[in-house]
Amino acid sequence: MAFSKKARNRSNTDRGRLFERLVDQACLFYRNGGVAMIEKTPEPFRVVEKYDAGFFKGRFTGHAQPDYKGTLKGGRAIAFEAKMTGTDRIKKSVVTDFQTACMNYHYHMGAYVGVVCMIKNTVAFVPWSDWLRMKELFGRQYILEKELLRYQVPTPGFVDFLRQSEGGAGDAG
Structure with a gap:
């Protein structure tokens, strides 16, 4: 049975929200364990019009920054x-030019980036230096799930992105 485009989009949206919650859970786990204080970066927008029940019409006011920032x-x-x-x-292009510029700046300042x-069921932390060299490492501007395995991280109820799996890439900055 084929999914309609609407059903496929809904499924992708739901998977995206679940993935983000797993990353958020990791940030909470690290904070509670005294390992790191990492927060989701809010999207730059302003409210144009307010409606009932907490709904509103908004407008983006700038470029999106990296999704998460904090201190280890x-x-x-x-x-x-x-x-x-x-x-x-x-694809490498899922990180926008503006986000790439921000991430480059953090990386060159010595941050863990x-x-x-x-990808499907494989969760990983790709070090920024490898993300930038995707073409050199993989011969193209995207990474496949089988190639992501080298960067795989454990997922014990959250995305344990600060701990590389056995054989992982190690330091990201």
């Missing part, structure tokens, strides 16, 4: 994007 125990900054897809690949991503 010991003082090192962290910044990362969170991206997921139900397809067999994730990368992309937490999920």
